[in-house]
Amino acid sequence: MNVFSLALANVLALRRRLFGLVALVSVAAAVCLGALGIAGRAQGVTDTGVKESNANRSITVDRPADRPGTAPLTDRTAARLAKLPHVESVQHRAQVSFGVLTDAGDTVLLYATTHRPALTPPITKSVREDLFPLRPGEIVTPATSQGVDLSALVGQDVETETTRFVRPGEGTGVTGHARLVGVYDPTWQLDNPDAAYAADPTVIGWAAQRSGEPEKNYLATIGYDQLTVVARTAADVPEVTEAVQRLGYPAVTLQQQLDALPAVLEMIRVVGQVLLGVLGVLAFVGAVTVTGALSRQRAQEIGILKAVGFRTRAVLTMLVVEMAVAGAVAALLGTVLGALLGSVAAALLRGSADLAPYVEGWVLLPPPVTLLLLLALTVLVVAAGSLVPARRAARMSPTDAMKDW
Amino acid sequence: MNALLRAEGVGKSYPLRGRRVDVLREVDLTVRGGEITALVGHSGSGKTTLLHILGLLTQPDSGRVVVEGADGPVDTSGLGDDALAGLRRRRLGFVFQSYNLLPQHSALRNVLLPYAGRRAEGEERARTLLARVGLAERADHLPGELSGGEQQRVALARALVNDPPAILADEPTGNLDTDSEELLLGLFRELADEGRAVLLVTHNPAVSEFADVVHRLERGALVTSETQRKKGSAK
Structure with missing residues (x-):
């Protein structure tokens, strides 16, 4: 059976156990995207309104x-x-x-x-x-x-x-x-x-x-x-x-x-970057923890796979792909949540006359290229976080993995 | 009949409280196609360890295992993990006492799990095998929705999905009622009649009586080997 289709089927079957990781990463991604979206929009307005102004x-x-x-x-x-x-x-x-x-x-x-x-x-x-x-x-x-x-x-x-x-x-x-x-x-x-x-x-x-x-x-x-x-x-x-x-x-x-931007915009941009770092750490630690826990829970399953002829690399690929799929789902959910969060935050900021010109528009997300890069990065970080525990699990001998035959 | 699986001078020991305990000592065993071979013995006699070694799941400390490959006999000593996994997948089928199906996947997907052939033909083959073990209507059921006997038949279908010449079963009837046991033994007989080698580890006299050849292990040594020739004697 194809390892990728097995991994997809596993994600569907194990969705409840992956919920924690998906929720953690998607909320972190949403906060990060929302902040970056607002900072990006403000930066854009500043660029057109100030940097490219006649003055x-x-x-x-x-x-x-x-x-x-x-x-x-x-x-x-x-x-x-x-x-x-x-x-x-x-x-x-x-x-x-x-x-x-x-x-x-x-x-x-x-x-x-x-x-x-x-x-x-x-x-x-x-x-x-x-x-x-x-x-x-x-x-x-x-x-x-x-x-x-x-x-x-x-x-x-x-x-x-x-x-x-x-x-x-x-x-x-x-x-x-x-x-x-x-x-x-x-x-x-x-x-x-x-x-x-x-x-x-x-x-x-x-x-x-x-x-x-x-x-x-x-x-x-x-x-x-x-x-x-x-x-x-x-x-x-x-x-x-x-x-x-x-x-x-x-x-x-x-x-x-x-050239010097208003300090508040600079601050938002820095906050966005800090949140991006936090997202990375959360995604990585989450993936390490969840993969490690799931591998222990699924030791017998891994043993069965190896007993029926799955190679170590195939098991490793399956476990990492599972986490990558979970990361992708989390990233997509995070995008939707981030758009909502950014819109709510922008609506609140529009209450301030000084800030209103910098938060125009309703859906505040980073530009498409940045967004795609962030999504890809999220998937990569989650997959990378799963690598070590997945490798440890995949290298178990079938007899060690299946204690109860 | 040709030898499909052979243990030659196999020895295995495990550390226990600071000293090594010999589980298997100089065991020679041949499993032939067209026969049901039973491996019997008391608990702790080493029969499961021998099955693991013959199934390439554990390496012996001494001796070697020879598997009949697609292009002739293969000496498995010194082979790497990937090569052993390849032999397990294509040349051996496993049936475990506790079925060992993946609980999150349907019977059909469990059967397909080790399938190594063309993707387009996999599902058809898995459905054919489920029909052969009498579970055509239960293909989409999860293991938890099947009885013990049905789960064991799904496990047998999984063991056969790559059409291996040898089937290894560890106490396959250990958790089954009498009717399910008879049904499963009948299927094993069919497989032997097709020319496959069937190796059953059991302490159930009914199963050993059903086998064509019975090997007895005592304290890690093969002490008797008897040929019963009861082919076709399924109860």
């Missing part, structure tokens, strides 16, 4: 102030940079200081800044849902700045003070008005701590007024103070950065800052 693909190019031979950051320069390999877009930034006068008599010094879609600040309060692009005369400021709560002014016209060029080193104040349409989280400081976003014509107009340059010539002569080059993928960032630097422009990236 992480951005290279900041500053004015080549101390490099006389290098062209200023004009529209022509922006067009030149846009033609570099792996560049998706080039966005400009102009910045000029101005003051906001509050009703309480405070003056808050801010920096009027053009908005770059790649680096949109986190809005905490606004008059409308989509603030950007801003309309002329609108500004968005930090929620607080220099000890003043600006969020209370959202929706109001505020008095502004800009500077007009008189002669080099001397300017005069110009009073005007702007509408404060939103405030952002002040911890966002990618455009300096006191950046206030305004529409491009507003910022360029104020900057030209301060420099004494006619507004229509400002961008061609003085240019922007910063350009943002957005690479196609996060992986392209180093190459694009080098290309920009070769053209003589100082360029830095945000990637290094964003």
Whole structure:
């Protein structure tokens, strides 16, 4: 009789005695798969949401102030940079200081800044849902700045003070008005701590007024103070950065800052890996224990098999295949349980606003290749655990195995 | 009639309380095809040990066992475990006093257990053998659902599944009632009539009287050998 079909028949017949092992391994596999599924999904969301975000693909190019031979950051320069390999877009930034006068008599010094879609600040309060692009005369400021709560002014016209060029080193104040349409989280400081976003014509107009340059010539002569080059993928960032630097422009990236994952995701990933190790140990010890116990209980059966002509290797194969089949059943059950467990855990985590974006979807299992590898590994570990006790049992002489003839 | 199984100068001893006890001493025994050979003796006389040695389940300390193989006599001394298992599977059939069926498998699967032939023909052969021992209708029953006599007949069908030339039985009727005993002995007679060698270890006089040749063991030595020639005398 074929050893494999005998092993399968034995597993069916001995299913009650194998229940403990199957339950142990399947529950361990379920916990492990659930944790890995959640960690994997969170990792995926992080990869697409953070790693491949515009911010992480951005290279900041500053004015080549101390490099006389290098062209200023004009529209022509922006067009030149846009033609570099792996560049998706080039966005400009102009910045000029101005003051906001509050009703309480405070003056808050801010920096009027053009908005770059790649680096949109986190809005905490606004008059409308989509603030950007801003309309002329609108500004968005930090929620607080220099000890003043600006969020209370959202929706109001505020008095502004800009500077007009008189002669080099001397300017005069110009009073005007702007509408404060939103405030952002002040911890966002990618455009300096006191950046206030305004529409491009507003910022360029104020900057030209301060420099004494006619507004229509400002961008061609003085240019922007910063350009943002957005690479196609996060992986392209180093190459694009080098290309920009070769053209003589100082360029830095945000990637290094964003590479560090949120600690909670890292923790979940580590927990998943620890559980994987625990699964391995449980499966191995379970297989050793169950195979050893079953071999002792089935000594007479092993003796009978050897007496009727089964070779040692055939008996060993039969016992190991039995455990491998039990391991496979446990792995499959563990997958189903893991999917359920992951879904329940994800539903619970979705209750937290901070974690909800990282646990999208209902069936949270690792990717198919990882899943198949884990299942195969479970079967292998269970089979490996059964090897030593199975070998010991298979090597018994038929007369020793069958004490009662 | 040809010798299918031969013990030549077989000796065996076991350690007991610091000294060795001779269980078998210089035993010569030939089991021939077409005969029922009975091995009788008191408890502890060594008959089961001799059966184990002849069945290649235990190695003798001295002497040798020769089995009639497919291509002539095979001296089994010095053969490895795998070679001995191969000879047991194809050339010998075993019937044990306590049947030794696997309780988790049906009668049919028990019969198929040692089957070494083509897979497609195995089930048909097993069903034919179960029909021969009168259990065609019980093929799918578990051993626990069969009487002692029926289990022993399943064991006999299992012993025959590879069509071995020799059948070795250790107290095959020890746990059976009279009717089952007669039925089983009748089957053994049929097997001998087909030319197979049948070796029965027994202390049951009814069984030994039924045999063609009776060997008596006393304290590990073969003391008498008588030929009864009672072929066809099943009760």
